[in-house]
Amino acid sequence: MIDHLTPPTRLVRRLVAPALASVLGFAAVHLVAACVDHESTSPEFPGVIFGAQTNDDALRTLLETLPVEDPTQAAYLTSPMTGIAQPTTLPLTFKWRVGPSSSWNGRERREGRFTARDSLAGRAPLVAPAGPTLLPHAAPHARRASTADSRFPAWLHDLAPVSVAHAHGSPINGRAYFLVVTDANGEPVYQVFTLGFENVLGESTREELALVPQPLRASVLNAVFDNDAIIPGGGPWRGPAIDVTLTIAP
Amino acid sequence: MRDLHRDVNGRRALTVALAIGALAACGGDSTEPPPTTTTSGGGTTFDFGLPPGVPKPRVPADNPMTPEKVELGRHLFHDTRLSLNETQSCASCHLQGKAFTDGRATSVGSTGDATPRGSMSLANVGYLTTLTWANPVLVALEDQALVPMFGEDPVELGLSGNEQTLLDRLAADPRYATLFAAAYPDEAEPFSLASVVRAIASFERTILSFSSPYDRYAYGGDPDALDASAKRGRDLFFSEELECFHCHGGFNFSDSTAHDGTAIIETMFHNTGLYNVGGTGAYPEPNTGVFAITGLASDMGRFRAPTLRNVALTAPYMHDGSMATLDEVLDHYAAGGRNVASGPNAGDGRLNPNKSEFLHGFALTQTQRADVIAFLESLTDTDLTERKRLSDPWTTP
Amino acid sequence: MNGKVLAPLLSALVLVACGGEDGTDTTASSSSTGAAGGTTAGTGGAGGSGPAASTSTGGGGSEAITLTFAAEVGGQPFACGTSFDGLGASKSKAELLDFRLYVHDVRLLDGKDEVPVTLEQDGVWQLEKLALLDFEDKKGKCANGTTEKNLTVRGTIPAGVKYDGVRFKLGVPFELNHSDASTAPSPLNLSGLFWNWQGGRKFLRIDAMAEGAMKAFNLHVGSTGCDGDPASGGVTACTSPNVATIELAGFDAAKNTIVVDYAAMVAAVDFAKPDGGGASGCMGGKTDPECAQIFDKLGIDIATGSPKVGAQTAFKVK
Numbered sequence: 001m002i003d004h005l006t007p008p009t010r011l012v013r014r015l016v017a018p019a020l021a022s023v024l025g026f027a028a029v030h031l032v033a034a035c036v037d038h039e040s041t042s043p044e045f046p047g048v049i050f051g052a053q054t055n056d057d058a059l060r061t062l063l064e065t066l067p068v069e070d071p072t073q074a075a076y077l078t079s080p081m082t083g084i085a086q087p088t089t090l091p092l093t094f095k096w097r098v099g100p101s102s103s104w105n106g107r108e109r110r111e112g113r114f115t116a117r118d119s120l121a122g123r124a125p126l127v128a129p130a131g132p133t134l135l136p137h138a139a140p141h142a143r144r145a146s147t148a149d150s151r152f153p154a155w156l157h158d159l160a161p162v163s164v165a166h167a168h169g170s171p172i173n174g175r176a177y178f179l180v181v182t183d184a185n186g187e188p189v190y191q192v193f194t195l196g197f198e199n200v201l202g203e204s205t206r207e208e209l210a211l212v213p214q215p216l217r218a219s220v221l222n223a224v225f226d227n228d229a230i231i232p233g234g235g236p237w238r239g240p241a242i243d244v245t246l247t248i249a250p
Numbered sequence: 251m252r253d254l255h256r257d258v259n260g261r262r263a264l265t266v267a268l269a270i271g272a273l274a275a276c277g278g279d280s281t282e283p284p285p286t287t288t289t290s291g292g293g294t295t296f297d298f299g300l301p302p303g304v305p306k307p308r309v310p311a312d313n314p315m316t317p318e319k320v321e322l323g324r325h326l327f328h329d330t331r332l333s334l335n336e337t338q339s340c341a342s343c344h345l346q347g348k349a350f351t352d353g354r355a356t357s358v359g360s361t362g363d364a365t366p367r368g369s370m371s372l373a374n375v376g377y378l379t380t381l382t383w384a385n386p387v388l389v390a391l392e393d394q395a396l397v398p399m400f401g402e403d404p405v406e407l408g409l410s411g412n413e414q415t416l417l418d419r420l421a422a423d424p425r426y427a428t429l430f431a432a433a434y435p436d437e438a439e440p441f442s443l444a445s446v447v448r449a450i451a452s453f454e455r456t457i458l459s460f461s462s463p464y465d466r467y468a469y470g471g472d473p474d475a476l477d478a479s480a481k482r483g484r485d486l487f488f489s490e491e492l493e494c495f496h497c498h499g500g501f502n503f504s505d506s507t508a509h510d511g512t513a514i515i516e517t518m519f520h521n522t523g524l525y526n527v528g529g530t531g532a533y534p535e536p537n538t539g540v541f542a543i544t545g546l547a548s549d550m551g552r553f554r555a556p557t558l559r560n561v562a563l564t565a566p567y568m569h570d571g572s573m574a575t576l577d578e579v580l581d582h583y584a585a586g587g588r589n590v591a592s593g594p595n596a597g598d599g600r601l602n603p604n605k606s607e608f609l610h611g612f613a614l615t616q617t618q619r620a621d622v623i624a625f626l627e628s629l630t631d632t633d634l635t636e637r638k639r640l641s642d643p644w645t646t647p
Numbered sequence: 648m649n650g651k652v653l654a655p656l657l658s659a660l661v662l663v664a665c666g667g668e669d670g671t672d673t674t675a676s677s678s679s680t681g682a683a684g685g686t687t688a689g690t691g692g693a694g695g696s697g698p699a700a701s702t703s704t705g706g707g708g709s710e711a712i713t714l715t716f717a718a719e720v721g722g723q724p725f726a727c728g729t730s731f732d733g734l735g736a737s738k739s740k741a742e743l744l745d746f747r748l749y750v751h752d753v754r755l756l757d758g759k760d761e762v763p764v765t766l767e768q769d770g771v772w773q774l775e776k777l778a779l780l781d782f783e784d785k786k787g788k789c790a791n792g793t794t795e796k797n798l799t800v801r802g803t804i805p806a807g808v809k810y811d812g813v814r815f816k817l818g819v820p821f822e823l824n825h826s827d828a829s830t831a832p833s834p835l836n837l838s839g840l841f842w843n844w845q846g847g848r849k850f851l852r853i854d855a856m857a858e859g860a861m862k863a864f865n866l867h868v869g870s871t872g873c874d875g876d877p878a879s880g881g882v883t884a885c886t887s888p889n890v891a892t893i894e895l896a897g898f899d900a901a902k903n904t905i906v907v908d909y910a911a912m913v914a915a916v917d918f919a920k921p922d923g924g925g926a927s928g929c930m931g932g933k934t935d936p937e938c939a940q941i942f943d944k945l946g947i948d949i950a951t952g953s954p955k956v957g958a959q960t961a962f963k964v965k
Contacts, residue, residue, distance in 0.1 A: 052485060053485060053488055053489075070302070072302070073302050073303070073471075075471060095473075097471055097472060097473050098470060098471020098472065099471075170488045170489060170490060170495060171488075171495070171499065173468070173488065173495070173499060173500060173501065174468030174469055174501075175303070175468060175469055175470075175471055195468070196473075197471075197473035198473075222471065223303075224302070224303030224304075224469055226500050226501045227499055227500050231303045231304065231305050231501065231509075231511075232305050232509075232510075232511040233302055233303055233304070233305065234302065234303030234304075235302075235303060310880055379877040380875065380877060385844065385875075386873075386874050386875050387844065387845055387846040387873045387874065387875040387882055388843075388844075388846070388875065389875035389876065389877040389880055389881075390880040392827075392829060393827075393828070393829075393843060393846065393880075394843075396828055396829065396838075396841060396843040397843045397844060399838075400838040400839075400841045400843060401843065401844070402791075402865070403865070403926050403927070403930060409838065410791050410838050410839050410841070411790065411791030411792060411793075411837070411838055411839035412791075412838070413836075413838045442829075442830075443828075443829045443830075443836070443838075444827075444829040444830045446829075447829045448829070508877060515877040515878045517875070517877060535924060535925070536925070536926075542932075543844070543845065543871070543872065543873065544871075544872045544874070544886065545871060545872050545886070545887065545932075545933035545934065546872075546886075
């Protein structure tokens with residue numbers, strides 16, 4: 001993912017991050033990744049990489065809203081293949097898309113009757129089509145990350161802009177995706193909030209991630225935003241998880 | 251205001267999410283969905299066929315949506331008997347193939363009167379907070395329909411004083427006997443002016459456009475729906491450098507948008523520095539914007555931001571059709587306004603005292619300009635222009 | 648006029664017709680038998696001596712009264728299809744295409760005392776405190792009009808009231824004015840009087856085609872500067888109500904007619920010159936020079952839309 005318009009207030013973080021990487025350990029993983037991937041971070045969500053045209057207001061909204069299970073609207077990881085094990089020397093890119101049955105994409109539907117759900121009929125869901133149910137609150141991942149002062153020294157907070165840089169930037173309009181990678185214990189180790197459909201992990205990131213308990217488990221939470229607010233009926237929807245094992249090359 | 255919006259919307263989103271869970275849980279089987287309207291818990295719901303995450307248009311309590319009313323409205327919308335001399339229908343100035351505009355700088359009424367402004371797209375018109383180019387009074391489609399029907403300055407459909415002629419005409423057509431009876435089963439006299447405008451408004455609320463390539467990419471989650479140029483154009487469009495999104499933001503690319511979940515509805519009008527006649531800030535008569543309604547000097551030249559959906563189909567641009575191409579429009583915004591060098595409207599619009607603060611100009615490379623235009627073209631929804639349910643039922647039943 | 652209007656109209660005619668020669672004018676005189684200055688006698692009559700007495704409470708202390716209006720053009724009786732000379736500063740000749748106006752809040756005056764006239768609810772011309780006066784009959788160039796005319800305001804007042812003046816407002820009360828045009832009852836359902844661009848009604852409509860002119864000189868007065876509420880779908884307020892208050896002394900409903908004269912309204916207009924701006928004629932525009940000339944004669948402050956009581960010259964007692 002290439003972001004052209006990273007807000008200037010993020011630049012400080014990008015500059016300090018590499019220098020700090022060697023001493024900050026776990027937390028620095030994300031900052032290194034942020035640098036490599038030309039993305040930005042937020043003091044409120046220190047473990048999260050923000051892609052272009054995203055902001056922490058919208059992410060907060062996403063995490064504070066109860067997800068709805070709807071396989072037709074979930075984002076599916078199409079890369080890497082689940083269960084794969086590979087050395088950190090090989091490239092690793094997460095790619096995803098919303099199921100092809102999303103009725104945004106069903107043109108023929110509109111020639112028929114007024115039926116919102118008929119485009120979904122007859123298509124094989126990618127996960128078991130249980131009736132849509134409310135899932136537990138999504139916030140814990142982020143809450144842990146955002147309050148992880150023990151892992152993220154206060155003085156680093158001080159280095160960063162305190163104000164929420166994106167709050168007065170461009171609002172999100174459209175679907176936004178929150179990629180969450182956890183370790184084998186469910187601890188988030190890599191998180192990206194983006195409008196795009198892929199995320200490339202740099203080699204140093206891969207090396208850091210190989211050090212946490214394997215396998216890694218990745219999934220994407222997504223929602224449809226309108227000026228940073230989730231549109232009624234616009235999710236969030238949680239996608240199914242895949243497993244990846246990163247190995248350190250001998 | 252921003253915080254207030256977010257708080258309110260946040261709460262609402264949660265409520266709606268809960269409601270969706272509850273509703274959808276009842277329909278988890280694989281059979282065909284129920285009929286297009288269902289009555290539940292004190293309200294009738296109509297299925298607009300919207301993609302997930304697209305809110306419904308607001309519907310007045312006294313004009314609930316029904317498929318029968320929509321179908322009647324479709325017939326009326328496309329019927330030239332709605333003009334006194336039977337030469338024009340609503341569709342005469344709102345052609346489906348042009349995203350319900352007419353391709354003219356300004357339109358021509360049934361008796362030859364020129365309208366001062368261009369025909370606006372009706373795509374997603376059901377979401378607008380105010381209707382027409384600049385009128386804070388027209389807030390309901392039912393009321394707006396009366397303007398072209400009965401307006402006299404200019405004459406459009408020319409029905410002023412002749413509402414009974416219209417109703418007699420309609421009542422004489424057996425096809426309408428069936429359609430009106432179906433649409434208004436509880437009315438002793440279904441042929442009324444209210445029946446006509448309510449059906450037309452109901453039809454208009456189904457003129458929905460959410461199937462463009464951009465929709466498939468940005469809302470549908472299809473990474474392959476846009477090419478790289480349009481994707482770059484999207485980033486430019488939503489950037490603080492271009493500022494487009496302030497007035498053309500949101501899912502409908504217009505800040506005059508509200509939906510059935512909107513808690514606080516705002517009416518928005520903007521002066522984009524198109525004119526500054528004689529340096530006085532004036533816009534040429536009679537197109538003075540909201541000023542024509544309110545008489546307030548600060549409203550001079552303020553117009554509603556139209557949706558940019560299907561904008562590649564709706565040339566020429568601006569309220570008076572004074573720009574022929576999207577390139578010209580970009581020139582205008584890049585310059586932060588338009589300097590009219592000579593003629594009766596001479597004056598530097600860039601210096602208009604009412605000009606929106608977001609028009610500070612910008613510079614685009616040739617590639618960037620092509621990217622923005624590629625993005626705007628990705629908003630073209632051929633489903634809208636070809637959808638049978640919106641087409642003329644008198645020629646394509 | 649649409650069917651919904653016609654049916655009640657017919658019954659109303661039966662009720663109040665009391666000598667109208669052509670059966671369409673609802674002209675009538677007050678049943679007052681009092682002396683000059685207008686003292687009603689409490690006979691319980693309404694609309695003259697006709698059967699409308701049944702709508703009055705009769706001996707309960709109220710009394711029927713009919714106020715008769717006449718439309719003139721420079722002292723000549725108005726009629727569709729007739730041309731009138733000497734109009735405006737240019738002394739132009741013109742044919743009128745319409746002549747209708749709404750009045751409401753009719754009160755009889757006696758010094759500082761005033762008595763509201765309770766209008767008969769006839770289902771056609773009168774609704775609540777509002778009445779439509781209609782002097783055109785759709786003939787000639789009055790094509791946007793209706794064949795029926797209405798030249799009176801009919802109602803009741805307490806018996807024995809003394810009065811020597813009358814006051815009424817030219818226009819439609821705010822709530823009624825901004826009612827849903829597609830569903831409103833008569834007389835608010837006449838599309839020729841719709842004023843949809845401001846969400847209301849034309850209070851006064853008199854259109855003229857001057858000799859040699861290419862376009863009609865329209866005179867449409869209504870509230871302007873209105874604002875809508877997208878949430879409720881209604882009109883919330885109008886900065887310029889443009890409702891004139893007409894106050895006339897020396898009035899006795901039994902003897903007098905209230906004359907409204909178009910020539911007086913347009914006395915300052917130069918029909919020979921091109922339109923000075925805004926709509927052709929006056930459609931209520933605050934900056935329209937013709938409106939300034941006409942509002943002055945109607946007793947409306949064009950800057951504020953407020954009435955200037957006593958300033959009007961368009962209405963008089965005859």
